[in-house]
Amino acid sequence: MKLLGSHKLKVYISAPSRIHLGIIDMKGDLGRIYGSIGVAIEKPRTEIEISYSDKWEIYGRVSKIAERYLKKIADYFEIQQKLKLSIKTSPPRHCGLGSGTQLALSIGVGVSKLLGIDASVEEIAKVLGRGKVSGIGTYAFKVGGFIVDGGRIPKKESIPPLIFRTDFPKKWFFVIGIPKEKRGLHGEKEEAALRKVTESLKNREIGETSRILVMKMLPSLLEEDFEEFSASLSLFEEEVGKMFYYVQKGIFGHKITEEGINFLTKKGIIGTGQSSWGPSFYGVVKGEKKAKEVCIELNNFLNKVGGGEAFYTRADNFGALVRPIE
Numbered sequence: 001m002k003l004l005g006s007h008k009l010k011v012y013i014s015a016p017s018r019i020h021l022g023i024i025d026m027k028g029d030l031g032r033i034y035g036s037i038g039v040a041i042e043k044p045r046t047e048i049e050i051s052y053s054d055k056w057e058i059y060g061r062v063s064k065i066a067e068r069y070l071k072k073i074a075d076y077f078e079i080q081q082k083l084k085l086s087i088k089t090s091p092p093r094h095c096g097l098g099s100g101t102q103l104a105l106s107i108g109v110g111v112s113k114l115l116g117i118d119a120s121v122e123e124i125a126k127v128l129g130r131g132k133v134s135g136i137g138t139y140a141f142k143v144g145g146f147i148v149d150g151g152r153i154p155k156k157e158s159i160p161p162l163i164f165r166t167d168f169p170k171k172w173f174f175v176i177g178i179p180k181e182k183r184g185l186h187g188e189k190e191e192a193a194l195r196k197v198t199e200s201l202k203n204r205e206i207g208e209t210s211r212i213l214v215m216k217m218l219p220s221l222l223e224e225d226f227e228e229f230s231a232s233l234s235l236f237e238e239e240v241g242k243m244f245y246y247v248q249k250g251i252f253g254h255k256i257t258e259e260g261i262n263f264l265t266k267k268g269i270i271g272t273g274q275s276s277w278g279p280s281f282y283g284v285v286k287g288e289k290k291a292k293e294v295c296i297e298l299n300n301f302l303n304k305v306g307g308g309e310a311f312y313t314r315a316d317n318f319g320a321l322v323r324p325i326e
Contacts, residue, residue, distance in 0.1 A: 010051030011114045012323045015102040016040040016316035017091055018140040019174060020276040021233065022240035023133075024209045026194070027201040028154060035151035036160070037213065037236070038136030039168055040144040040316040041176075046102040047088035049325075050110040052081065060087025062103060069107045069128055076127045077117055085110075094183035096280035097176075101137030104128040106320065109141075113322055122159045133194065135160035144319035146221060148213070168315030169224050173291035174282050175264070177298050179256040179308035181279040190277070193247045200246040208239045226286050230271030233284060237273035253278040256305060263301050267294060288312075 017040075024035035048060075058067050070085055085107065091099040108124035111117070121142040125131045131138045135149035139162050146168045149160035212235050220228035241251030252258045257278045264272050269283035285291050291312035298310035 010049055010325045011110045012049050012325055013047070013106040013110045013320055014323075015046040015106045015141050015320040016042060016144060017044050017046075017097040017099065017102065018136055019176070019280075019282055020096065020098065020134065020136055021273060022209070022236055023243070024213065025151065025206065026197045026243045027204070027206050028198055031153060032151040033154055033198070034133055034149075034160065036134040036136045036149050037147070037217075038134070038140065039146050039174070040140035040319065041097075041174060041313045042316045043311065043313045044089070044091040044097065044099075046090055046099065046106050048103075048106045048110060049086045049088065050107070050114050051084045051086075052114075053084035054082060056082050057084040058087075059085070061090045062087060062093065065100070066103060066107060069104045070111070072128055073108045073111050073124070077112070077115075077119075079111070079115065081115065083111065083114070092178065094186050094277075095178050096275035096278050097178075098137040098140065098276070100186070101125070101130045102141060102320075104130050105138065105141045109320070109322060113324065125159055126157065131159040132157075133190075135162065139165065139319075140316070141320045144316045146315065148218075164218065166222065167317040168221075169226075170314060170317075171287060172226060172229075173285050173288060173312050173314055175269075175285055175291055175294045175298060175310065175312045176275075176280055176282045177260045177302055177308060177310045178280045179254070179260060179302055180306050181254050181256050181308075183279070186277075196247050197244055201243060206243065209236060209243075212236045212239065227270065230269075230284055233271035233273055241274075252281075257281045259305065260298070260301065263298070264294070267297065269294065285312075 019039045021037040091097050093099050112119045125138045139147045145165050148164035150163040152160045217232035252274045257274050260281045261272045264283035271284040274281050295310050295312045302308035
């Protein structure tokens, strides 16, 4: 997270989205559960402005959701000063790119910076009910890059700790498809699905995700070995899909997501997967020229199978931009 300037009459925030690559341990028999891997991406972005006002004002998309976050943060910090919130841009909701967490943290951090409240990103995430399962969205906002969190202790309300973070190579791009499909699980339905996954793993041995992460994914990332890293993504996604098979009825959550990943694989892209519950899916490619070519082909594919959109983006290695405006 980059904070620019100090004196302010309003605060502008631009937050990255994130790709959620998967959960490491859904069994939880070691005393911690979940543990997630993800990457902050430059676009699409959540952009807001918060300023002083003589009445509470909220403008832009997702204003009802934003109102809930603004009220929670105002109640928690006992804020009397009325504020104006303008939502400039907001990514599509519940498609696997983490828009809810970025909106919540943008509002919470924006309010705290405007009013001079000393509060960490983690504290604000907890107040606004984010990070209950994964810390990827919180740390994508705070520090960007490639992120691994350490999961959480069941029944303990805390944000999963950040256990690994590194810059993602600038020459590696994500090509992302968002098909016109029912949105991924969230809220109570997500919580129920996670409980079912854990129950289904009670008598199964798991651990291959950790082995792939430690012995293949992280070393290849640090050595910038594109082929090895790409292979590790697909291996990891397959193991995650096996854990979630009981509730997804397949390795991936949507038929069109699987078809999109198969399309990318046939184009020679080795590193592919589903972000969070989907329906968004991705492939990682080397070089912007290749990313542009694949993006055009993926858009054509999506148009033939019911619609949607494709785009490409670099990773975001900085996290949210917080800029006070005098």
